[in-house]
Amino acid sequence: MHTQTIAQLAAGLREKKFSSRELTQHFLKRIDAHDGALNSYVTITAERALKQADAADAVIAAGNAGLLTGIPIGQKDIFCTQGVRTACGSKMLDTFIAPYDATIVEKLDAAGMVMLGKLNMDEFAMGSSNETSFYGPVCNPWDKTRVPGGSSGGSVACVAAGLAPVATATDTGGSIRQPAALTNLTGIKPTYGRVSRYGMIAFASSLDQAGVVARSAEDAAQVLQAMSGFDPKDSTSVERPVDDLVSGLNTSIRGLTIGLPKEYFADGMSAGVRERIEQAIATLTKLGANFKEISLPNSPLSVPTYYVVAPAEASSNLARFDGVRYGHRAEGAKSLEELYKRSRGEGFGAEVQRRIMIGTYVLSHGYYDAYYLQAQKVRRLIYDDFKRAFADGIDLVLSPTATDVAFKFGENSDDPVAMYLNDIYTIAANLAGIPAMSLPCGFVDGLPTGFQLMGNFFAEARMLNVAHQYQQATDFHTKWPTEYAS
């Protein structure tokens, strides 16, 4: 059952080939058998899942099932889940039982989905390898000596290994797309403001966006459809009807114009990745897409801009962790200031502390203009590059997702700057606020690679259409890591 698409599972439920309870038990058994080695789940919510499955079975029996009714899902542990620990990969929140549900949790529950558990991640979503989690690293199911990418490492590992059919994830600088590329999955980060951030623990509020990792564009479209929409509880939620992401998947892509930014195809990517991307371009050309070289001249500035803007916002957001209202509290502090300092010193790991300090520094008196204000101005230049490209008739932009296949544990963990350069192709979409996705394009030495599509604001449906058409013409996304296929 774990190799089936969501549409196949939904048909199986409707035709009574299996119940949602049986489907849920199947995945719980797989988690039990395989997750000891992978570490993708930090909390398994078996009891809650079986209750939801029974409720879904009743809805199915009554003939009221939607497409997602009774389908299991994993939730990244950044989303608040009422009554269930929400730790965000941090010792700071190790004992935090969320008192409310994130809007997307409410929406997916309402759609009848069954939450299997909460998924491992880099601490506060800060990382590109899932090595910063308080709960230990997640292994890549394609090679357990390698990272799954990050920060949504648990989300991708559990889906790639068939420990959930689909999972939620979040993306501040590439945290959906880079891990999707490294594990042969399809991952989409929608337009900023398309999916509610209410109840999603904040990292960098002007960049954070929730999305999905799945085994196909079709699966991703179906779940993203259910997550999207205006939410009055999120002041940055966009008041605009949600496009139908599913009905247009089979539209022809003939005549589509895809831009290839020359800056993204300069040095940087490995020879193997380059070859796979060129193959993907050839496939899309055969399907009728036209390619055009474009220039996004400011894109080399994305990484430095991000590492001012994101830590600045993080240092403000993470100021709320004070050891007073919730979260870790140091023992025996003699003064309020000591309580703050020790609770935060003990509760945050090294990468989070680095980013809080960078953010504090670039916002501090005397440095604000030189760093933060300048970064916000360069952010505008990066945004203008995309605006110009789309105004010039480019429908989508194609690039690599990651520079290479998954790297080994420890390879980049002592050198933050080397780690940050993992996100060189993904960060610009967050700075600009545009939607972007990664999809599988073949293997190098048995390890998955992916390519990225970026679209204009609210172009999710078109992007998913192109991705689906590509997946109809290729079979990379159907490949499984041998150990987990059966």
Add this chain to the structure above:
Amino acid sequence: MSLSPEQIRQVAQLARLELNPEQVEPYARQLSNILEMVDRLSSVDTANVSPMAHPLDMVQRLRPDTISETDRRDDYQAIAPETQDGLYLVPKVIE
């Protein structure tokens, strides 16, 4: 731009972070490397560019000033490290 261990201690104080003494030197080195990478921004001409705080042109929405939440103080205090009589406890602030 490089940061000295003393500057790291100052920034950590501003951020209310207690650092282990042995972390200060590696943090100084790592943060200096990050700032060096970021320094590339200083050479960009942004004379006529307005800063971009946010990807969407939007204004703060307002809602009618009516009660929309129920009182859940007990739920919120149940997850607090230390409370008493409905109040959050902290170390003594005023002698």
